Amino acid sequence: xxxxxxxxxxxxxxxxxxxxxxxxxxxxxxxxxxxxxxxxxxxxxxxxxxxxxxxxxxxxxxxxxxxxxxxxxxxxxxxxxxxxxxxxxxxxxxxxxxxxxxxxxxxxxxxxxxxxxxxxxxxxxxxxxxxxxxxxxxxxxxxxxxxxxxxxxxxxxxxxxxxxxxxxxxxxxxxxxxxxxxxxxxxxxxxxxxxxxxxxxxxxxxxxxxxxxxxxxxxxxxxxxxxxxxxxxxxxxxxxxxxxxxxxxxxxxxxxxxxxxxxxxxxxxxxxxxxxxxxxxxxxxxxxxxxxxxxxxxxxxxxxxxxxxxxxxxxxxxxx
Amino acid sequence: xxxxxxxxxxxxxxxxxxxxxxxxxxxxxxxxxxxxxxxxxxxxxxxxxxxxxxxxxxxxxxxxxxxxxxxxxxxxxxxxxxxxxxxxxxxxxxxxxxxxxxxxxxxxxxxxxxxxxxxxxxxxxxxxxxxxxxxxxxxxxxxxxxxxxxxxxxxxxxxxxxxxxxxxxxxxxxxxxxxxxxxxxxxxxxxxxxxxxxxxxxxxxxxxxxxxxxxxxxxxxxxxxxxxxxxxxxxxxxxxxxxxxxxxxxxxxxxxxxxxxxxxxxxxxxxxxxxxxxxxxxxxxxxxxxxxxxxxxxxxxxxxxxxxxxxxxxxxxxxxxxxxxxxxxxxxxxxxxxxxxxxxxxxxxxxxxxxxxxxx
Numbered sequence: 001x002x003x004x005x006x007x008x009x010x011x012x013x014x015x016x017x018x019x020x021x022x023x024x025x026x027x028x029x030x031x032x033x034x035x036x037x038x039x040x041x042x043x044x045x046x047x048x049x050x051x052x053x054x055x056x057x058x059x060x061x062x063x064x065x066x067x068x069x070x071x072x073x074x075x076x077x078x079x080x081x082x083x084x085x086x087x088x089x090x091x092x093x094x095x096x097x098x099x100x101x102x103x104x105x106x107x108x109x110x111x112x113x114x115x116x117x118x119x120x121x122x123x124x125x126x127x128x129x130x131x132x133x134x135x136x137x138x139x140x141x142x143x144x145x146x147x148x149x150x151x152x153x154x155x156x157x158x159x160x161x162x163x164x165x166x167x168x169x170x171x172x173x174x175x176x177x178x179x180x181x182x183x184x185x186x187x188x189x190x191x192x193x194x195x196x197x198x199x200x201x202x203x204x205x206x207x208x209x210x211x212x213x214x215x216x217x218x219x220x221x222x223x224x225x226x227x228x229x230x231x232x233x234x235x236x237x238x239x240x241x242x243x244x245x246x247x248x249x250x251x252x253x254x255x256x257x258x259x260x261x262x263x264x265x266x267x268x269x270x271x272x273x274x275x276x277x278x279x280x281x282x283x284x285x286x287x288x289x290x291x292x293x294x295x296x297x298x299x300x301x302x303x304x305x306x307x308x309x310x311x312x313x314x315x316x317x318x319x320x
Numbered sequence: 321x322x323x324x325x326x327x328x329x330x331x332x333x334x335x336x337x338x339x340x341x342x343x344x345x346x347x348x349x350x351x352x353x354x355x356x357x358x359x360x361x362x363x364x365x366x367x368x369x370x371x372x373x374x375x376x377x378x379x380x381x382x383x384x385x386x387x388x389x390x391x392x393x394x395x396x397x398x399x400x401x402x403x404x405x406x407x408x409x410x411x412x413x414x415x416x417x418x419x420x421x422x423x424x425x426x427x428x429x430x431x432x433x434x435x436x437x438x439x440x441x442x443x444x445x446x447x448x449x450x451x452x453x454x455x456x457x458x459x460x461x462x463x464x465x466x467x468x469x470x471x472x473x474x475x476x477x478x479x480x481x482x483x484x485x486x487x488x489x490x491x492x493x494x495x496x497x498x499x500x501x502x503x504x505x506x507x508x509x510x511x512x513x514x515x516x517x518x519x520x521x522x523x524x525x526x527x528x529x530x531x532x533x534x535x536x537x538x539x540x541x542x543x544x545x546x547x548x549x550x551x552x553x554x555x556x557x558x559x560x561x562x563x564x565x566x567x568x569x570x571x572x573x574x575x576x577x578x579x580x581x582x583x584x585x586x587x588x589x590x591x592x593x594x595x596x597x598x599x600x601x602x603x604x605x606x607x608x609x610x611x612x613x614x615x616x617x618x619x620x621x622x623x624x625x626x627x628x629x630x631x632x633x634x635x636x637x638x639x640x641x642x643x644x645x646x647x648x649x650x651x652x653x654x655x656x657x658x659x660x661x662x663x664x665x666x667x668x669x670x671x672x673x674x675x676x677x678x679x680x
Contacts, residue, residue, distance in 0.1 A: 030574045038598040039570050043563060130401075139372040139399075143615045166598055237562040237594055238616055242372060243401025244561070284563075288571035295558040 053225025061265025062118035072245030073133035075230035104223020108216030199266025366416035383638025422649035467640035475517020569595025
């Protein structure tokens with residue numbers, strides 16, 4: 001019964017996405033260009049990757065507030081290694097992901113073994129990562145290598161510019177990672193354990209499952225994806241500012257909730273998350289096209305978010 | 321008996337604490353009132369900037385450190401996480417004042433927000449030297465001097481150079497044309513000065529040519545005229561983030577009548593370059609102008625994507641600020657210093673007069 005309701009919510013979200021796109025396009029045909037499509041994609045990568053990761057944390061009946069600043073910290077430190085310490089770009093890319101993983105592990109240990117409430121634990125690591133990144137680069141911002149430069153090949157992971165033709169390879173990457181994550185969450189044992197402990201921690205523990213380990217995994221995934229998101233951000237926006245990133249996590253979490261994942265744990269949908277993130281990107285990019293300033297996007301996101309959570313609450317009430 | 325002695329001990333500790341607290345609060349004001357003769361004996365000078373986000377501030381810090389070494393003083397250079405974090409900057413200013421320094425340097429994100437602290441500093445006799453944006457609208461006598469670029473003049477310089485590049489296109493246009501102005505915010509003096517300087521000068525030059533001009537896009541600069549030949553479209557993002565700035569640029573670049581876009585600082589310049597990444601009109605049919613330097617903007621100017629940019633002298637800004645602080649702390653008379661600005665293009669950016677200002 002719950003699954004059908006969730007499927008309905010996801011379907012509604014998908015319809016909303018399509019309708020939004022069409023409406024914007026009708027009001028301003030310039031919105032329908034391929035360049036705009038690539039712009040929307042560009043703005044979605046880093047939030048989408050973070051959102052896929054945090055879906056796991058939220059499904060485990062937790063939250064990860066540190067993903068935004070962990071994104072910045074990993075991109076800062078690895079970017080600094082590349083530009084200032086002349087570490088090869090390939091190594092830098094791996095370091096970026098590893099830093100995210102490390103913070104994820106820290107969060108997991110704090111929540112699962114030290115029994116800290118997820119909100120507090122990840123708030124702590126949020127501040128930790130914010131400061132650490134800044135300390136490492138001595139408060140300097142880092143600009144990743146440009147597309148034409150020798151170290152700029154990593155950008156092609158997200159976008160290839162073949163003589164003026166833009167290929168949004170990042171979209172393929174995002175779909176690929178989403179598919180893998182979805183399979184992990186819904187079809188593998190670790191994923192099912194995460195869903196189970198998010199739904200009823202005690203019952204899952206009593207049935208002999210090592211809940212601490214799987215809960216930690218949820219946060220490790222969240223942190224790792226934040227590291228990958230750091231690469232996406234560097235590919236599109238080049239400059240990483242220390243002290244930046246705080247606030248990104250809210251965009252990611254909003255995407256997750258709009259997509260249908262329940263904030264009370266026990267149900268997570270990666271495809272829904274992707275739809276939620278795309279809805280926000282379309283709003284963000286599209287509103288200026290119809291003459292509305294970007295603050296309206298924030299208002300719109302807030303309304304959509306409240307509505308999505310309201311639907312979730314109604315669903316749960318009906319179940320009980 | 322035991323409870324009583326614990327109680328007495330606690331009282332004794334508390335009383336001592338209160339008394340010692342009273343004593344320390346009496347000393348500082350006296351020390352601040354008397355100017356210090358020997359610079360070497362000065363305590364730390366606090367500089368509260370707008371943030372570390374852009375390499376521009378790194379250059380300011382370098383200049384400040386140079387002056388500190390030369391005068392033999394210590395400086396503490398601070399800034400908030402982002403240039404939207406007004407509350408954080410106010411906290412830093414408050415903290416600086418509590419340390420009772422011989423002087424404070426301040427580049428306010430928003431003067432109104434800092435007002436209470438500025439009054440407190442003035443009351444405690446701590447001289448404030450404004451730098452970069454300075455502290456426009458501060459109460460009389462609170463800011464003893466400013467070390468900054470004349471931002472309005474810098475904006476005008478950008479307009480003059482840009483006008484030379486677009487004059488013919490505007491003259492030959494059949495329909496209306498649009499000039500975009502990207503301002504990071506609408507509150508700090510440096511940004512609003514450069515924005516207004518450009519907008520006013522451009523309007524003046526175009527009207528002298530017989531064109532009608534309408535300024536739109538943001539309430540602070542709005543001056544609408546119907547059916548104008550030229551629209552100056554001002555875009556200010558809701559928050560100072562790379563993504564929103566990039567979206568502003570994309571929005572402008574997607575308008576069919578756009579011929580030129582000006583980014584009034586490093587942040588907006590980079591937003592313009594990022595926003596053009598998928599559209600590719602900069603350097604083709606749209607003229608791009610920016611401010612300051614940094615690897616991204618320098619590269620774009622060199623390539624021809626940006627026609628040119630206006631550079632400030634950040635190292636001088638930092639140097640002069642500390643110098644003015646030291647002089648003010650010594651009780652000497654100080655006055656404003658205009659650190660100047662220059663227009664650079666791919667043709668002249670390597671010249672000795674310009675190159676040192678173009679930080680990475």
